[in-house]
Amino acid sequence: AELLFEGHTLFVGPNNVGKSTVCEALDLALGPDRLSRVAPVDEFDFYNAGYLAPAQEGQPASPVPLRIEVVLIELAAGVANRCSSHTEFWHVAERRLLQDGEADLAQAPIAVPCLRLETVGRYNPEEDEFEAATYFSHSPDADDGELKLVPRTIKREFGFLYLRALRTGSRALSLERGSLLDIILRTKGIRTTLWEKTIAKLRTHDVAADAPEIAPVLREIEQRLSRYIAFSAAGDATKLHVSELTRDHLRRTMAFFLSLTIDQHPVPFAHAGTGTLNTLVLALLSFIADLRPDSVMFAMEEPEVAVPPPTQRRITHYLLTKTSQSFVTSHSPFVIERYEPANTLLLSRDQGIVTSQKISDASGLTEKEFKQF
Secondary structure, eight states: OOOOOOSSEEEEOSTTSSHHHHHHHHHHHHOSSGGGSSSSSOGGGSGGGOOBOOOOTTSOOOBOOEEEEEEEESOOHHHHHHTGGGEEEEETTTTEEOOTTOGGGOSTTTEEEEEEEEEEEEEETTTTEEEEEEEESOOTTSOTTOOOBOOHHHHHHHTEEEEOHHHHHHHTTSOSTTSHHHHHHHHTTOOOOHHHHHHHHHHHOOTGGGOTTTHHHHHHHHHHHTTTSOOOOSSOSOOOOSSOOSHHHHHHHOOOEEOOSTTOOOEEGGGSOHHHHHHHHHHHHHHHHHHSTTOOEEEEEOTTTTOOHHHHHHHHHHHHHHSSEEEEEOOOHHHHTTSOGGGEEEEEEETTEEEEEEHHHHSOOOHHHHHHO
């Protein structure tokens, strides 16, 4: 696919046409945390799961690369300063990159600075795993045939967040890497000593002391183990802890509690109603956008899920007025009505090729008629 997004963009179209895939591709190229996953891509990120080309006679099958290229214009000051050696120029009217010999066009309003990035993913047969990395497409300081990696610190400057409707609510207020709460803490530059202090307290908590009926069982297990393992530790060699006492495990187990009514004790936020979860996500989005007023991009799948129409309109209004750019997929008229027909792209797919058409062009209706009907 080759798609052009002008400002806030709404994706519409039938199921499985590729709306979410476009958001996933943007997340791979622009998101600071996606590539740190193990593994960042898998078989089904490749067309028809074809990550290996058919083997030729006498030759092993060769990996097929997955490639995403993104061109960013209207760069935030922080990005422009830190990536100045990698910037190129974008011809505004012709919607293309300037080529060699066109230096005289490299001035406003004909052309504007732009930053071109590309993410390449592939299967590594030697390691038997999938790999992916994002590079500066224009890397004049790199060795011939090489491109420079885009570090996560630069990606965080893009302010790109991908919010999956079915996955965001359950972990938005966890402290897992990439959760909304984790993004807020890192955006604010907070370096907490929470982990060390909590682990120290949990290490001294004696679970067995609170359950004396368990202690004899632990001692018997220890005795049986001692037949095969020589224990030299002072005191009891086996203990129970409420955690693995690692930062990563605490990130996954620590929970945000919420009290919703005057008579209710706090409960884990994931046990709140689905509509409440989505409203919480909206509150966190507003927090992040206020922290980065000049550079925040949201990709959001179906903001209407489990949210009443007034909240759908609030979320959409917020995206349109408080973010520098948004990409939204939706089937809801309460979301669709807020986007201009010229910024609403109808996606279609044929033999693996995704194309887009502005609703204002595809419907044959004027913008007034489209909004009316």
